[in-house]
Amino acid sequence: MVPTVEWKNGAVRLLDQSRLPGTVEFLDCRDYRMVAEAMRTMKVRGAPAIGVTAAVGVALGAQAVTTTSYDEFAKAVTGICDELAATRPTAVNLFWAIERMKRKLAELRTKPLPEIKRALTEESQRILDEDVAMNKAMGKHGAALVQSGQTILTHCNAGALATAGYGTALGVIRAAWEEGKKISVLADETRPVLQGARLTAWELMQDKIPVTLITDSMAGSLMKQGRIHLCIVGADRIAANGDVANKIGTYSVAVLAKAHNIPFYVAAPHSTIDLATLSGDKIPIEQRNQNEVTTLHSGPSIAPAGVEVLNPAFDVTPASLITAIITERGVFKPSELSSQFSA
Ligand code: MRU
Numbered sequence: 001m002v003p004t005v006e007w008k009n010g011a012v013r014l015l016d017q018s019r020l021p022g023t024v025e026f027l028d029c030r031d032y033r034m035v036a037e038a039m040r041t042m043k044v045r046g047a048p049a050i051g052v053t054a055a056v057g058v059a060l061g062a063q064a065v066t067t068t069s070y071d072e073f074a075k076a077v078t079g080i081c082d083e084l085a086a087t088r089p090t091a092v093n094l095f096w097a098i099e100r101m102k103r104k105l106a107e108l109r110t111k112p113l114p115e116i117k118r119a120l121t122e123e124s125q126r127i128l129d130e131d132v133a134m135n136k137a138m139g140k141h142g143a144a145l146v147q148s149g150q151t152i153l154t155h156c157n158a159g160a161l162a163t164a165g166y167g168t169a170l171g172v173i174r175a176a177w178e179e180g181k182k183i184s185v186l187a188d189e190t191r192p193v194l195q196g197a198r199l200t201a202w203e204l205m206q207d208k209i210p211v212t213l214i215t216d217s218m219a220g221s222l223m224k225q226g227r228i229h230l231c232i233v234g235a236d237r238i239a240a241n242g243d244v245a246n247k248i249g250t251y252s253v254a255v256l257a258k259a260h261n262i263p264f265y266v267a268a269p270h271s272t273i274d275l276a277t278l279s280g281d282k283i284p285i286e287q288r289n290q291n292e293v294t295t296l297h298s299g300p301s302i303a304p305a306g307v308e309v310l311n312p313a314f315d316v317t318p319a320s321l322i323t324a325i326i327t328e329r330g331v332f333k334p335s336e337l338s339s340q341f342s343a
Contacts, residue, residue: 012060016038017043039053049161055101062077073116093236131271149182153231154186159204169234170203188214189215189216191215193297231253243280244322268327273341285314
């Protein structure tokens with residue numbers, strides 16, 4: 001798989017996911033504002049990838065700050081953090097990564113500025129490397145829940161493309177496949193931005209993992225026919241009580257899975273767990289532009305001009321519908337998360 005985000009010759013290189021699957025093209029960002037714009041316009045997307053991208057964006061921005069005073073430097077870097085944090089509201093990985101960069105900045109306050117700049121870049125690379133390592137650990141834990149011969153439904157893209165590499169939900173699928181399990185995947189197309197059709201289908205085909213694309217409305221009927229054995233999705237934020245915010249449509253899949261007695265798993269690293277948010281109804285849900293709904297991937301309009309449109313990008317699945325949450329530390333019931341992940 002091509003990397004989603006990396007440091008390349010002093011620039012931040014992002015895979016432009018808005019052009020997939022047709023075109024594999026990279027954006028070389030030499031200014032943190034370009035990184036922020038790529039996040040806002042979803043050229044890079046997926047909760048862990050957004051977090052990692054913000055971290056490298058902070059480091060990139062910090063490198064360009066010209067002052068000799070720590071206080072002025074810290075003020076400028078904090079401003080960069082604020083701009084990057086304002087790009088998307090729901091995925092908590094964004095705020096988690098930015099807080100980590102701010103802690104590093106404060107920790108090094110007595111050091112010379114060139115050293116601080118270097119340390120911020122190193123910290124961003126550590127965040128990136130740790131993300132891949134967590135996904136691989138998650139994959140191993142989750143693969144134990146998957147049996148040969150099973151068909152797995154996934155929603156949106158929680159793959160290598162949504163992370164720094166390997167993926168969360170698709171990481172579990174990848175690990176099961178690498179263990180030799182004969183599995184297949186049903187990918188929900190995931191209206192309106194089509195992360196399932198454009199990204200999940202592409203990513204799994206790259207790795208030759210059997211995948212079949214379906215529209216979002218087909219899942220219930222396929223479950224009734226016994227053609228789906230389990231569901232695995234990612235998460236953008238998990239509240240302390242185990243409620244999960246993820247791509248719009250996830251809640252519907254969870255309700256359907258419950259009605260058909262099919263296990264429904266969420267795969268996410270600790271950077272997605274937000275114990276400060278007590279329950280899902282407190283998670284901010286991003287509302288996006290209506291054009292995403294009235295067109296198909298920026299094509300001609302498919303709706304009458306002037307129609308009222310709703311476009312919440314995420315929904316909340318209550319803990320009661322979730323069989324278990326797969327993390328890098330193991331597999332837990334939603335109710336166990338707060339004790340497992342409290343500091
Ligand atoms: O709007 P997106 O594409 O950033 O939303 C992505 C999702 O909802 C993913 O399922 C989630 O971030 C988990 S990615 C490992």
